Amino acid sequence: MNRTDSQGSTAVMSDISSHSFKDNNKTSFWKKTAKTVPGSIKPVYGAQHPPLHEKPTSGGNSPRKDSKMQQPLQKQRDAFEAFAEKTSDAWDDADDDLILMANVKMSLKDVHSTAMQVMHDHSEQLARREASPGSPKDQHRTYNTDRHHMTVSSTPGHGCGCRPGGPGVGVRLKGQWVGSRSSPSNIIGNGSPNDQLSSKCEKFKTMLESANIDLDDVKTMSWSGIPGQYRPTAWKILSGYLPPSLDRRQPTLERKRQEYYNFVEQYFDTRLQEVHKETFRQIHIDVPRMSPLIALFQQDKVQEIFERILYIWAIRHPASGYVQGINDLVTPFFVVFLTEYITDDAELDMYEVSNLSEAAVRMLEADCFWCFSKLLDGIQDNYTFAQPGIQLKVNALKDLVSRIDNSLHSHLMEHHIEYLQFAFRWMNNLLMREMPLRCIIRLWDTYLAETDGFATFHLYVCASFLTRHSYDLQREKDFQGLMMLIQNLPTHHWTDNEIGLLLAEAYKLKFMFADAPKHLVHKK
Known part of the structure; x- marks a missing residue:
């Protein structure tokens, strides 16, 4: 739901005009060009969701029927308005405390x-x-x-490389091992949980290394959970980003990553144009709100990555533009694909992305953009x-x-x-x-x-x-x-x-x- 604070908006708009969105850092990472984008994207659409009021199905004007409808609808409106005055937004959880402080009747x-x-x-x-x-x-x-x-704690699975130190596997997110902990109920077969997990890892390894993969087999195996070390590749294949053919995967990655770099060079500077300022302003406000308790997403480098992904997507999808909430949908891809570049026993939520090479960050960002785009292609009517x-x-x-x-x-x-x-x-x-x-x-x-x-x-x-x-x-x-x-x-x-x-x-x-x-x- 879009809400605008007049003072905050003025300050941010002033920041945009003075190029204060860390442009110096971004231009050192991405080559700037003077190209502009013809046309414009539509403004940011917020979601208004007051209670839906059902209308009487009868076409008559009977006072008796109308009186029956008025009382419950009035109670409904009163209840919701009272609740709305005393709580934060229904899905913008506590994000706007400073903006709403002066208007909230209940402390x-x-x-x-x-x-x-x-x-x-x-x-x-x-x-x-x-x-x-x-x-x-x-x-x-x-x-x-x-x-x-x-207090959440868990013990990582063992076998098949699903243990601390395995490439892209021994990483934890808030005490949980990302993808490496599979419960026995999610694994088909007999034997101990470790044996079952080891067997599933072997099946994924054999399947993903095959010259030609049967996509239905990948879906069947993935439905009950994917071992962490194979999740990045499996997600890319299931998203339609990578082809099932092993020989075509690397050329496809190189081509799609270069295509994304071209989008950034062509479009990202347009965020400073008057027609696009509001879109980028909203993205710049929303990105720091993502998962505020996870330090990973509060790093400047990570937030810059998310800003580029979201802005490029909005420019390329003018039917919807940027809508609050879609920024959250990048985070699972970012976390999963980040594990490809972490080889030690690391706390993922505390990992410093600045430690990665520039080439690794660029590949990570491009992969996230394409898989995120594939996801939204299937649910874009949610955001038009x-x-x-x-x-x-x-x-x-x-x-x-x-x-x-x-x-x-x-x-x-x-x-x-x-x-x-x-x-x-x-x-x-x-x-x-x-x-x-x-x-x-x-x-x-x-x-x-x-x-x-x-x-x-x-x-x-x-x-x-x-x-x-x-x-x-x-x-x-x-x-x-x-x-x-x-x-x-x-x-x-x-x-x-x-x-x-x-x-x-x-x-x-x-x-x-x-x-x-x-x-x-x-x-x-």
């Missing part, structure tokens, strides 16, 4: 204490339920809700004017949940919770704000392996994600408690096991409903 301290109280009460309720011998065993209940005091793709998916999610968990759906409707108020962010950011990055990377293994995974399968994952917390959500009895919980679902402790269960449930829903869409339509 940030009160907002924080309210949120903490909801989570504390929720945690105590769950603890009492688990301690009770007769407590219900809901298969979708959360395992731990105290997200504020969660009025974002029709997101609206359709949110409505589909509402219909789906009403069929698979009507008690939860009725509970949300009873408390005037509109799906657009929380599911917009889920569709816009592909759950990037709802789960740790290590879980998103594992989730994307399956999305890339699924046909139309980011557009279609994501809907069933969102439905599974929501209904997984059905029991806990139905324990909240007011609008604010529900919204606080639904925007802060406890996932910080999640590992591959939880993602595996989520995906299994989503696949079941897809099997039930994807080929029978009429089942989502209520009979009248």
Whole structure:
């Protein structure tokens, strides 16, 4: 959602006119040219998502019918407006505290204490339920809700090079080994977990080194998770960036990387032109907000890489331009492809990208751009004017949940919770704000392996994600408690096991409903 602070905008626009966006550093990295781009891209479109108000289906003007509609709609508007005044944006989580400080009627301290109280009460309720011998065993209940005091630890897998020191494998992200920790439930075969992991690594090695790869085999193997050392190559193949033929991969990489360098040399200087200033200004503001707790993304060199990727993409896609939220979708590619250049036992979230050679950084950036572009090609209607793709998916999610968990759906409707108020962010950011990055990377293994995974399968994952917390959500009895919980679902402790269960449930829903869409339509 685009919000502009007049003073901040003036300052930033002044910065642009004086070339203060670290141009000296960028021009030393990329050759500047005097070329300009004819035409213009469309302005940045924000997503407005107030509650949707249903209109009466009858064409008559009966006062009795209108009066029946007015009262619940007025309550709905009052509830949402009261909530909006007291909390941060539904998906721009706490980004604009300084901008909103003067206008918020309820202090940030009160907002924080309210949120903490909801989570504390929720945690105590769950603890009492688990301690009770007769407590219900809901298969979708959360395992731990105290997200504020969660310590995550894991032990990396062994064998097949999936251990500290392996090339591109022994890297950790917030205590988790990126891609090298596969749960037994995600591996087909018998034997110990280490034997299973070793067997899967051997299969990937044999498959990716074959002269000609069967893409269906890659998808089948990748659906249940990809070993970390093979993930960069597998993602590039599954994205359609690399060809299945082994002989064609290196020439393709060299050609596509050079093509991206040409785009940067041709277009990046146009960010200073009047017609494009607003687009680049918004990108420059959004990039530092990405994953603010991960030091990797706060490095100047990393932020410059993201700015170039996002700006070049926006210039080449004028139908949508840059939309807030798509900046998050670069991060999984960046993390996965970065592991190709790290050979020691490193904490990935603390790694200094400036230690890489300039050639490595250029290759990393180009690979991220092309795979990011391939992803957005499949969901671009999410980011065109009025974002029709997101609206359709949110409505589909509402219909789906009403069929698979009507008690939860009725509970949300009873408390005037509109799906657009929380599911917009889920569709816009592909759950990037709802789960740790290590879980998103594992989730994307399956999305890339699924046909139309980011557009279609994501809907069933969102439905599974929501209904997984059905029991806990139905324990909240007011609008604010529900919204606080639904925007802060406890996932910080999640590992591959939880993602595996989520995906299994989503696949079941897809099997039930994807080929029978009429089942989502209520009979009248």
